Amino acid sequence: MSAPSAANPLLAPWSTPFGMPPFAEIKPEHFRPAFERALAEHRAEIERIAKDPSPATFENTIVALENAGRTLDRVSSVFWNLASAHTNDELQEIEREISPKLAQHWNAIATNTELFARVDAVMNSAEASQLDAEQKRVLERTHLAFVRAGARLGPAEKKRLGEILERLAYLGTQFSQNVLADEKAYELPLSEDDLAGLPDFVVDAARKAAEERGSSAKYVITLSRSLIEPFLTFSSRRDLREQAFKAWISRGENGGATDNRAIIAEMLQLRRERARLLGYTTFADYKLDNTMAKTAANVRKLLNDVWPAAKARAETERQKLQAMALQEGANITIEPWDWRYYAEKVRKAEYDLDEAEVKPYLPLDNVIEAAFYTAGRLFGLSFHERTDLPLYHPDVRAFEVRDDKGNHVGLFLGDYFARPSKRSGAWKSSYRKQERLGGNIRPIVVNVMNFAKGSGDTPTLLSFDDARTLFHEFGHALHGLLSDVTYPSISGTSVARDFVELPSQLYEHWLLTPEILSKFARHYKTNEPMPAAMIEKLRAASTFNQGFATVEYLSSAIVDIEFHSETYNGEEPIAFEKMVLERIGMPKEIVMRHRTPHFAHIFSGDGYSAGYYSYLWSEVLDADAFSAFEETGDVFDPETASRLKQYIYAAGGLRKEDEAYIAFRGRLPTVEGLLRKRGLIG
């Protein structure tokens, strides 16, 4: 080892228990030199693999690639975890500097012609047919990743692909900035008289928004979802709701410099050209090729299977809203700007649930215990708190995870409280992934949350949504902890985008089971179990207004898939949106959750283009998977749990997603479970 590694804890061997990063010794100034060294090391490794004079084999190419970049993995995982969960000015500066370097590094590997030639040679060799199932899967996935990045293209095509990607990146940024500009340009000023119906928290938010904007009005409503949605829910001024709503749904479609229509048309055309270059007919074919859904036809089938029930349910809901309006003496027909307002009144009348009454039954420690207990019942895991491990913040808790024979499974870190150094949201990440290629490497997995810490003698109390988030992220954590594969690239959560939410969303189901609630949902002062009536209300509330929510969501998902499949042939985007909505019979009282001119999921980048369906796809999977337990009459049924562990939680990317699911369930999922979960059928 040369001099810098001795002084740099990121590059030196870690002698900490379980090989935890030595957080106390790691300082921001260690990252730049560590990244530099790690990147150089990885480049040299890649160079050796690409220029190896001996014929390409699985061992000297695929295994060598799997083994390459270990230092970079180690430095990156510590860096990105800290940059999200406990950052500071120095780390932020390094982040800005290192992000483009890393992007460039990975892109250079993905488009390395010599390297791809060797991967391709292995793929077409006699050896390929003799590999075991896991090796074949790793080879196929590696090969496909290269093909999708354009490794197969000739120089002129590569150049064109580069131009397309650059232009798409520019247009995507332009798209977001236009939406933002339209949001900034609009405000609905309110006088004291205009506040009718608004609860204090909306009034406060409207005052704050006016201050932040330096507005001449004392209160303003802006088009940010967190302000306009509550305004539409509570304002009894129908004229103002109409004004604000119309402005909200026309973001990106106001003419002038911030209009997104031409940008969308160009993006759709460039995406199709990109797909054709890479050997696909449409952009949806390209995007879906490495997912569980596979084809636009399968996506359409899912959306069409749910659409009629959602529409029928929304119609029932509409009638209730209409009746509520009449009962209140409003002589109106429900319009889109009335839906949230009257839905709130129906909700209050039928399911009113006060969050302040629920929280005392959900102390954080009980919910953590409940998540651990569920993992014990399903997978035989136990969690043992360790106070002797190096951690990056005093609030972080560490647990050693053991299986039913007492063997070490991995480490679980829980970082539960909000603080200024942490970005918002909740997530699962890892400091080390499970694999067996570099020895029996066990994972170190972290859940990061943003709960408000309790104060004085009140423990931290969670809302029901918070508790569900904890179970969700813990499901992702188990997907990492239980992983049992050889090759790092298919470890844990390295599965398709429309499959990765199955372990997390499925886990949420156990929170609402009577067994878990009666054991763990207990009042922090009296230890009384949550009252049955409250549990019933929680259940009922989960299906409230789901016809509306599903129609809002599905219409966006349908427009997305049609734009990116053969249905679209260069039409003006808004005319096309209108045509698709007419074809499916969109209810006139509901507007798409994201209309085309501001549909950031699919146009501000590639992220969810031809992929907005995947939220629902995952939900179909989780509802159907939980039904497998319910059908046995035991939500912890050992045989079902054992298959769930083997084929889903422990399997990483070992199998194609549909094959993994069939191995667990005996068949592909059906939408019945989802329709029941959302209350769309009885």
Ligand SMILES: [Zn+2]
């Ligand atoms: Zn998730």
